[in-house]
Amino acid sequence: MEKVLNRFKNVRFDAPRRQRWLVTSRNVLLGKEADKGLIFRLFMYLILIDTAFIYVKPILYMLTTMVKDAANLLDPAVIWVPRSLFFGHLEDALRLLQYGQAFTISMTVSLSVAVLQVISCAIAGYAFARLDFPLKKFWFICLIFTFIMPPQATILPMIIMFKEFGWINTYWPLIIPAIFGHGLKGALFVIIFRQFFSTLPKELEEAAKIDGASVFRVFFRVMLPISSSAIIVVFLFSFVWNWNDFYYPSMFMFGTKEVPLSISLSRLAASLAAEAEQAGPSIFAEPIKMAASFLIILPPLIVYAFTQRWFVEGVERTGLVE
Amino acid sequence: MIKGRFRLNAVTQRKLEGSLFIAPWIFGFIAFIAFPLAYSLYMSFQRVKITASGIEYTPVGFQYYREILLADGGLLYNDLIPFLRQAVIMIPVIVVFSLLIAILLNQKFWGRGWFRAIFFLPVIFSTGQIIQEFITQGEGTLSFVEQFAIAEYAREYLPDSWATPVINVINSFVLVLWYSGVQILIFLAGRQTIPLSVYEAARIDGADPWETFWKITLPGLTPFILLNLIYTVVDLFTFPSNPIIAKVNTQNYGLSSALAWIYLMIVLLFLGIIFYFFARVNRASHQR
Numbered sequence: 181m182e183k184v185l186n187r188f189k190n191v192r193f194d195a196p197r198r199q200r201w202l203v204t205s206r207n208v209l210l211g212k213e214a215d216k217g218l219i220f221r222l223f224m225y226l227i228l229i230d231t232a233f234i235y236v237k238p239i240l241y242m243l244t245t246m247v248k249d250a251a252n253l254l255d256p257a258v259i260w261v262p263r264s265l266f267f268g269h270l271e272d273a274l275r276l277l278q279y280g281q282a283f284t285i286s287m288t289v290s291l292s293v294a295v296l297q298v299i300s301c302a303i304a305g306y307a308f309a310r311l312d313f314p315l316k317k318f319w320f321i322c323l324i325f326t327f328i329m330p331p332q333a334t335i336l337p338m339i340i341m342f343k344e345f346g347w348i349n350t351y352w353p354l355i356i357p358a359i360f361g362h363g364l365k366g367a368l369f370v371i372i373f374r375q376f377f378s379t380l381p382k383e384l385e386e387a388a389k390i391d392g393a394s395v396f397r398v399f400f401r402v403m404l405p406i407s408s409s410a411i412i413v414v415f416l417f418s419f420v421w422n423w424n425d426f427y428y429p430s431m432f433m434f435g436t437k438e439v440p441l442s443i444s445l446s447r448l449a450a451s452l453a454a455e456a457e458q459a460g461p462s463i464f465a466e467p468i469k470m471a472a473s474f475l476i477i478l479p480p481l482i483v484y485a486f487t488q489r490w491f492v493e494g495v496e497r498t499g500l501v502e
Numbered sequence: 503m504i505k506g507r508f509r510l511n512a513v514t515q516r517k518l519e520g521s522l523f524i525a526p527w528i529f530g531f532i533a534f535i536a537f538p539l540a541y542s543l544y545m546s547f548q549r550v551k552i553t554a555s556g557i558e559y560t561p562v563g564f565q566y567y568r569e570i571l572l573a574d575g576g577l578l579y580n581d582l583i584p585f586l587r588q589a590v591i592m593i594p595v596i597v598v599f600s601l602l603i604a605i606l607l608n609q610k611f612w613g614r615g616w617f618r619a620i621f622f623l624p625v626i627f628s629t630g631q632i633i634q635e636f637i638t639q640g641e642g643t644l645s646f647v648e649q650f651a652i653a654e655y656a657r658e659y660l661p662d663s664w665a666t667p668v669i670n671v672i673n674s675f676v677l678v679l680w681y682s683g684v685q686i687l688i689f690l691a692g693r694q695t696i697p698l699s700v701y702e703a704a705r706i707d708g709a710d711p712w713e714t715f716w717k718i719t720l721p722g723l724t725p726f727i728l729l730n731l732i733y734t735v736v737d738l739f740t741f742p743s744n745p746i747i748a749k750v751n752t753q754n755y756g757l758s759s760a761l762a763w764i765y766l767m768i769v770l771l772f773l774g775i776i777f778y779f780f781a782r783v784n785r786a787s788h789q790r
């Protein structure tokens with residue numbers, strides 16, 4: 181007994197061993213470098229999971245609310261997981277949004293604007309990054325100004341202008357500016373392309389030029405094919421932002437029945453609110469709105485799910501900025 | 503002689519090619535930015551009447567500006583001042599938060615791809631109607647804020663004019679997070695511009711991560727902080743749900759144009775202040 185205790189004491193007060201033990205445990209907990217330790221890792225995951233939850237929660241809420249039927253909605257025990265699935269709200273939302281028509285419009289507008297903006301902003305960005313033209317500095321300041329200017333400063337004259345052209349209540353006011361590298365956040369896309377092209381090595385173009393290629397050939401055959409990462413970033417931004425945009429369509433297409441989904445949603449919300457005012461609040465308003473929201477974000481979500489990998493890589497490689 | 507002319511030709515040719523490339527953009531700029539802007543400046547001094555036969559203008563001078571700036575506070579100040587206060591608080595919160603998240607996301611850890619995919623979600627949804635739905639749905643608040651009665655503390659210790667915006671920001675903290683999508687992206691992209699070798703050198707010299715952050719990462723990211731400040735300001739000030747922006751409508755072209763111009767000046771002034779401070783801070787840190 182005595183012996184055992186003694187040995188135990190020896191072990192405990194065996195200084196080098198204790199030190200070793202301390203060092204290993206410290207290395208495990210704090211890490212050899214502070215960003216490798218267990219505590220730091222736990223802390224990091226804590227923050228990330230918390231924030232990720234904040235981002236995901238509204239989407240989860242949307243998904244669970246829209247499949248609740250009357251019984252589930254009224255049952256106080258049901259918060260997240262409904263007892264049964266009910267797709268009636270989705271059907272209602274499909275009908276109320278005039279989904280088929282609005283979807284086609286939204287898709288046509290966003291896709292064509294995204295494609296046009298990718299091309300036109302790439303051309304303008306390339307000119308700003310690599311080519312020489314008169315008053316380049318001045319035009320660059322104009323570009324920055326376009327970026328920081330609130331669209332409201334030009335919206336009224338544009339309405340008048342497009343009215344003169346007879347474009348009001350058509351898609352042209354949304355699409356035509358995109359041909360020229362403008363439109364929704366066009367300046368930002370030009371800046372992204374400019375930054376991207378100025379990070380590419382100059383040797384590429386020089387080699388092509390020595391081989392006798394014209395500037396157009398250099399751009400379309402050499403520069404564009406290697407800028408897929410910038411193209412994906414701009415395309416996704418442009419598509420999604422145009423898809424979600426409410427402001428421009430509400431200004432240019434206020435008087436038509438054929439509206440994109442974003443307007444359709446706000447009309448739906450307005451009519452539900454009006455109904456609530458007349459007949460008192462309905463428990464079905466919320467799930468229908470959620471179902472409508474879900475139907476609207478579904479297409480960009482699918483696009484994002486497919487392009488997500490290239491997008492994340494692209495962002496890192498584009499060097500969005502200097 | 504021949505050589506000189508050839509060179510001149512090459513330069514002109516280069517300029518010509520460049521002009522061809524930029525021509526569509528410049529045309530667009532004139533048609534969709536410069537001309538409407540000038541037109542709206544013109545309209546802001548006119549009473550505009552839309553009739554069946556055309557548009558009638560009656561010059562009114564500075565009447566609308568006087569009305570907005572001096573006479574009727576309801577048009578500008580009632581919305582602008584709370585909004586500006588809130589923006590002043592929100593902007594640094596957004597930038598600091600996105601910096602933190604970007605640095606965390608830049609670490610190598612298990613599940614990084616998933617987290618990145620989730621953190622880019624705001625880039626997709628933070629525009630448009632959906633976010634509006636989230637606001638009305640009450641997803642903007644955090645439960646711990648209510649539990650710890652943070653609002654009460656703020657009300658107690660801050661002057662009243664500042665307590666309200668602080669409470670607003672805290673209450674809509676989730677929205678602040680939702681606004682930070684692009685900013686996280688910019689910081690992530692910016693972080694890639696700092697070469698790895700610098701970090702290795704620092705590690706060999708025995709710098710701990712804390713020092714590395716302050717001495718390498720943060721200085722390396724300063725241009726991106728400026729960029730993010732600008733982006734955040736632009737984003738906040740041009741958000742369609744912004745109270746002043748909603749007032750620019752087709753009911754009174756002249757008055758709305760004047761309002762839009764005043765607002766544009768405010769945005770430029772705000773950005774000017776940021777540039778000024780940033781330049782000063784930058785200079786100070788370089789001298790140190």
